[in-house]
Amino acid sequence: MDLFSEQHPELVPLAEGACWLPGFALPVMEALWRNLQQHLSEYPPQQMMTPMGLMSVRTSSMGDWGWVGNGHGYAYSAMQPGTGLPWPRIPPVILQLAAQAAHKAGYHAFVPDSCLINVYAPGSKMGLHQDKDEMDFSQPIVSLSLGIPATFLFGESKRTDKPVKIPLQHGDVVVWGGASRRFYHGVAPVKADTHPLLGPRRINLTLRKAK
Ligand code: MD3
Numbered sequence: 607m608d609l610f611s612e613q614h615p616e617l618v619p620l621a622e623g624a625c626w627l628p629g630f631a632l633p634v635m636e637a638l639w640r641n642l643q644q645h646l647s648e649y650p651p652q653q654m655m656t657p658m659g660l661m662s663v664r665t666s667s668m669g670d671w672g673w674v675g676n677g678h679g680y681a682y683s684a685m686q687p688g689t690g691l692p693w694p695r696i697p698p699v700i701l702q703l704a705a706q707a708a709h710k711a712g713y714h715a716f717v718p719d720s721c722l723i724n725v726y727a728p729g730s731k732m733g734l735h736q737d738k739d740e741m742d743f744s745q746p747i748v749s750l751s752l753g754i755p756a757t758f759l760f761g762e763s764k765r766t767d768k769p770v771k772i773p774l775q776h777g778d779v780v781v782w783g784g785a786s787r788r789f790y791h792g793v794a795p796v797k798a799d800t801h802p803l804l805g806p807r808r809i810n811l812t813l814r815k816a817k
């Protein structure tokens with residue numbers, strides 16, 4: 607299938623357990639962006655340090671569990687780095703969107719307890735990795751993209767010579783469950799661009815049931 611075609615099917619199967627819902631979130635993008643702007647002004651995204659080095663992406667979180675890195679490792683944390691305060695709750699518009707997308711992909715009653723907010727400036731990237739810090743791998747992960755486009759990469763193994771590329775756009779949702787839940791994935795360096803609503807950045811929300 608030509609993933610870069612101009613057509614916008616409702617649901618694109620990507621791999622076992624994974625599907626792409628192009629434009630699924632478009633009807634709520636303005637409400638969502640207002641919410642996120644408010645959140646980011648109160649909980650500014652930070653470049654986390656990991657054992658692999660300083661990340662080019664800036665992150666903030668919502669929900670019971672935020673994702674936090676320090677020089678020694680990374681983990682889900684109930685407290686923000688620095689202040690020690692809890693993260694704010696995930697707003698209903700995001701919880702509803704995640705549950706509806708998961709349902710559409712065949713995962714019922716998805717109730718995430720963590721929303722990671724990744725902010726990409728042009729040039730930011732995320733290397734190939736697996737998401738392995740969650741307790742229950744039978745729970746899917748829902749990802750939502752806002753702002754300038756990015757090329758998302760995934761493959762079954764890190765050694766897969768050519769990871770599959772998906773052009774993710776503003777309003778796209780991807781649901782990862784089943785076998786695809788353990789796939790390696792990453793984001794190619796984001797190209798310079800400007801989005802009418804978000805300006806020169808891409809934001810990805812990753813909704814997970816962490817614990
Ligand atoms: C495929 N974020 O934060 S979300 C991450 O666009 C992360 O910011 C990327 O990977 C981003 O860990 C991608 C899409 C995603 C999330 C989890 C997955 C794809 C996945 C888990 C398994 C397979």
Ligand code: FE
Binds near residue numbers: 736791
């Ligand atoms: Fe990931």
